[in-house]
Amino acid sequence: MLAEIITIGDEILIGQIVDTNSAWMAQKLNDVGIQIKQITSVSDDQKHILNSLKLAASHADIILITGGLGPTKDDITKKTLTEYFNVGMHEDEIALENVKRIFARFNSPLLDVNIRQAEVLENCITLQNKNGTAPGMWIEHEGKIYISMPGVPFEMMYLMEEEVIPRIISSYKLPSIVHHTILTAGLGESFLANKIEDIENLLPSHIKLAYLPKLGMVRLRLSAYGSDKTVLEKEISLYASQIVNRVGEYVISEVDIPLEKVILDFMEARGLTLATAESCTGGYISHLITQHPGCSRVFLGGAVSYSYELKQIMLGVTPKTLAKYGAVSEETVKEMALGAVKTYKCDYSIAVSGIAGPDGGMPDKPVGTVWIAVANKTKTITQKYQFGNRRAQNIERSAINALVLLFKLLKEDYR
Amino acid sequence: MLAEIITIGDEILIGQIVDTNSAWMAQKLNDVGIQIKQITSVSDDQKHILNSLKLAASHADIILITGGLGPTKDDITKKTLTEYFNVGMHEDEIALENVKRIFARFNSPLLDVNIRQAEVLENCITLQNKNGTAPGMWIEHEGKIYISMPGVPFEMMYLMEEEVIPRIISSYKLPSIVHHTILTAGLGESFLANKIEDIENLLPSHIKLAYLPKLGMVRLRLSAYGSDKTVLEKEISLYASQIVNRVGEYVISEVDIPLEKVILDFMEARGLTLATAESCTGGYISHLITQHPGCSRVFLGGAVSYSYELKQIMLGVTPKTLAKYGAVSEETVKEMALGAVKTYKCDYSIAVSGIAGPDGGMPDKPVGTVWIAVANKTKTITQKYQFGNRRAQNIERSAINALVLLFKLLKEDYR
Numbered sequence: 001m002l003a004e005i006i007t008i009g010d011e012i013l014i015g016q017i018v019d020t021n022s023a024w025m026a027q028k029l030n031d032v033g034i035q036i037k038q039i040t041s042v043s044d045d046q047k048h049i050l051n052s053l054k055l056a057a058s059h060a061d062i063i064l065i066t067g068g069l070g071p072t073k074d075d076i077t078k079k080t081l082t083e084y085f086n087v088g089m090h091e092d093e094i095a096l097e098n099v100k101r102i103f104a105r106f107n108s109p110l111l112d113v114n115i116r117q118a119e120v121l122e123n124c125i126t127l128q129n130k131n132g133t134a135p136g137m138w139i140e141h142e143g144k145i146y147i148s149m150p151g152v153p154f155e156m157m158y159l160m161e162e163e164v165i166p167r168i169i170s171s172y173k174l175p176s177i178v179h180h181t182i183l184t185a186g187l188g189e190s191f192l193a194n195k196i197e198d199i200e201n202l203l204p205s206h207i208k209l210a211y212l213p214k215l216g217m218v219r220l221r222l223s224a225y226g227s228d229k230t231v232l233e234k235e236i237s238l239y240a241s242q243i244v245n246r247v248g249e250y251v252i253s254e255v256d257i258p259l260e261k262v263i264l265d266f267m268e269a270r271g272l273t274l275a276t277a278e279s280c281t282g283g284y285i286s287h288l289i290t291q292h293p294g295c296s297r298v299f300l301g302g303a304v305s306y307s308y309e310l311k312q313i314m315l316g317v318t319p320k321t322l323a324k325y326g327a328v329s330e331e332t333v334k335e336m337a338l339g340a341v342k343t344y345k346c347d348y349s350i351a352v353s354g355i356a357g358p359d360g361g362m363p364d365k366p367v368g369t370v371w372i373a374v375a376n377k378t379k380t381i382t383q384k385y386q387f388g389n390r391r392a393q394n395i396e397r398s399a400i401n402a403l404v405l406l407f408k409l410l411k412e413d414y415r
Numbered sequence: 416m417l418a419e420i421i422t423i424g425d426e427i428l429i430g431q432i433v434d435t436n437s438a439w440m441a442q443k444l445n446d447v448g449i450q451i452k453q454i455t456s457v458s459d460d461q462k463h464i465l466n467s468l469k470l471a472a473s474h475a476d477i478i479l480i481t482g483g484l485g486p487t488k489d490d491i492t493k494k495t496l497t498e499y500f501n502v503g504m505h506e507d508e509i510a511l512e513n514v515k516r517i518f519a520r521f522n523s524p525l526l527d528v529n530i531r532q533a534e535v536l537e538n539c540i541t542l543q544n545k546n547g548t549a550p551g552m553w554i555e556h557e558g559k560i561y562i563s564m565p566g567v568p569f570e571m572m573y574l575m576e577e578e579v580i581p582r583i584i585s586s587y588k589l590p591s592i593v594h595h596t597i598l599t600a601g602l603g604e605s606f607l608a609n610k611i612e613d614i615e616n617l618l619p620s621h622i623k624l625a626y627l628p629k630l631g632m633v634r635l636r637l638s639a640y641g642s643d644k645t646v647l648e649k650e651i652s653l654y655a656s657q658i659v660n661r662v663g664e665y666v667i668s669e670v671d672i673p674l675e676k677v678i679l680d681f682m683e684a685r686g687l688t689l690a691t692a693e694s695c696t697g698g699y700i701s702h703l704i705t706q707h708p709g710c711s712r713v714f715l716g717g718a719v720s721y722s723y724e725l726k727q728i729m730l731g732v733t734p735k736t737l738a739k740y741g742a743v744s745e746e747t748v749k750e751m752a753l754g755a756v757k758t759y760k761c762d763y764s765i766a767v768s769g770i771a772g773p774d775g776g777m778p779d780k781p782v783g784t785v786w787i788a789v790a791n792k793t794k795t796i797t798q799k800y801q802f803g804n805r806r807a808q809n810i811e812r813s814a815i816n817a818l819v820l821l822f823k824l825l826k827e828d829y830r
Contacts, residue, residue, distance in 0.1 A: 010623070010625055010638070011625060011627050011636070012437075012438070012441075012454065013441055013450075013451040013452075013453075013454065014441055014442070014445045014451070014594065014638070015437070015438040015439060015440070015441030015442030015443075015444075015445060015451075016438075016442075016596075016627065016634075016636065016671075017438065017627070017629075018433065018434075018435050018437075018438040019433075019434065019437070019438070019454075020433050022427075022430070022433075022434070022456070023427070023430040023431075023432065023433040023434070024430060025430070026427075026428055026429055026430030027429070027430030027431075028430075029430075030429045030430060035428075036428040036429070036430075037428075037458070037463075038428070038455060038456065038457055038458075038463075038467075039427065039428065039434075039455070039456040040453060040454070040455050040456075041437070041453065041454035041455075042453055043452070043453075044625070048452075048453070052453075055470075070604055070605075070626060070628070071604060071605040071608065072604060072605065072608045072626045073608070073615060073624070074623070074624065074625045074626060106603075108603070108606070111605055111606070111609050113605050113608065113609070114605050131803070152628065152629075153808075154803070154805060154808050157805070179429065181431075188521075188523070189485055189486060189487060190485075190486040190487065190526055190528050190529050191523070191526070193486065193487045193488070193528065194526050194528070200488060208425070208489070209488070209489065210425055210426060210459070210489045211485060211487045211489060212426050212431065212432070213485070213567065214432075214567075219431075221426070221431065223425070223429070256431075275725075276698075276719070278698075280705075281705075282701050282702055282704070282705025282706075282710075283691075283693075283698030283699070283700070283701030283702040283705060283717070283719065284698070284702045284705075285698070286697055286698030286719045286721075287697055287698040287699045287702045289697070290695075290696075290697025290698060290699075290719070290721065290771075290810075291697075291806070291807065291810070293771075293772070293773055293774060293806055294774065295697075295721075296721055296722065299721055300721055300722040300724070300725055301718065301719045301720045301721035301722055301725040301729070302698070302718075302719045302721075303716065303717075303718060303719070303729070304691070304698065304701045304705070304716040304717045304718070304719065305716045306701075306705065306710075306711055306714055306715055306716035306717075307711065307715040307716055309715070309760070310690075310715055310716040310759060313758060313759065314716070314718070314729065314759075343728065344725060344728065344729075345724070356705075356708075357708070358708055359708060359709065388546070388569070390569060390572070391706070391708055392706065393568075393569050395705075395706070
């Protein structure tokens, strides 16, 4: 079963927003065995939308459309769909009740344009949207299914989870897709490939291997396509274990979860606690950690000690150390890490201090110089890194390397 | 001048990564007056890539391709392009030197696959990639320009800035596109539309207005298309000022920068400092702030006081308050905000405490309950919010509302 995603909106094409909807939808569809053939982003332009719909229908069975359902003039998806299917619209009573309910909650008067939000295509099953005023629409037409949803992420997510996925599952006998991802750190893509070349060469044609490198880490993803999920799972774990046996020292996880979640799970299983002491990463590491539900069982919190003074106040870094070695130094980052362990009474800490750039570089410490320390109550590991000139990338690289370093210490301690 | 972006990679279509490249590229291209007609993400499949190239060439002048240039078997873009153009490949000497340089830096032996990274299409101008081993390629063919770049974001960014954009500028006489964005908070999309309906109706056909809502904020974007940039700028600022006059009380900024950057600029201009005290947002607010170069002139740092104990240690919240009212309460969040001002010696602070979910809800404080306080040395504003059940969304909504509340206090103080 093939699906295609069409996201509609000028804001995507001028780069004002990043299309995060497609990846989220693709994951959900993959989970139930639907392959995405293509993702297409088009402008709020009737002719262009019509063309894309026609093309999508020529190579996919399910066409998911997001965006262009708002109440304002630039939102033309609904009108365009009436032309595409050559049908009219009618008011959906339940959708209208929903619009009224939402406006009543905010004590807002109901405008004509808001009432028109409850209009849907005559040939659709209305997908009621409890998170917003624009209903979704499910349309079966010439053997294909078209699904129109709002582009606002949490409205789309609600409709996908509550309406679209359940309907798809009950509409089709779906094939199986099984993925198995191996997260590695410390070895480049081509070296990994070289080490497992013979395993890769012997993969059957219905199993694919992909290398997904990202800032010091490489994810190896095996994907198996077929009809019997149990058989596929057995096959894929056979090949996965061959790979893990070969490159085990670089393997961080065999579950497709982010590095920080691997660490949280590892620490939670051992009853350990963590705190952070961030300078140049500015809270990004603690943000990564606190994205995960239940992180409070491990993560106590941390300091974003951006200024010199807060490094002293929050973490007890001595003025002498700062004066002698500077904020970006092994000595400072070590005191930050130890200060976190001591002051915040945690088992482990991460400390980062660096020059994220683009300004602030010095001859002996150019932009991209980052010191990282990880500590427990008795041991500290420090490491210096020299990254590039890009601020966002330096912040992200620092965070990933700090987490890799912490995981290294944890594995040393709990071998 | 129309461009189309094709991103290649199974990892995009199974939703394993979010395609952030396209938005970044679209912005850069828009800046020099190139409109993006379509963004298409396709799989690592030769036939599919060939089809997409053909289609793109039928409606765009410039086709930008990212991804599939790695050294491993799943990377097939280069081979596919040789078929598309019906040409061979040859080794690029400078690219090979670059590959050798990179491997020498990491003390890595050079494998055959790495050497082959330096091969480029016979009909291309090589775009040397200092950030990685895969060179970019610039190909002129039957009146169209094709540009192939690696999918790794910082390699693509380097090539775009150093090679692609300068070459495009010198290749074409480009038309102008001028955008003017008005950031608003506090009024829904349809109410804004209603208030400015007459202005919108009188817009000339070469000026478009788009409404971009996002979690409590709406960006109004005017876009003007034409040949004379100065004329367009004059025209667009005329219409922008009409809109601002009409809905001024909701306007946060007329520059298309994020809310936290508006605040940083406002505070820096007045010599003010800021600290944060985050519980449920877990460092996300300080991460938003510290994304911006130069933020250290305003932002001192802050506490991620996730646990009860760290709220006491880091911010001086009293055990009595925590015991009596709980961590998610007006009293606690107020003490957090005042504690930040006092302990971190800043002029303003933001404090957030809430239940991000999906667990941890209580009958009187369901998931999504969030208290926010903003404070200066003499005044505190608190506000309670009731968001939904989604963790990521609750964190983001909390951060945005905290920043909106801070900006409100700042405007009260510096009217």
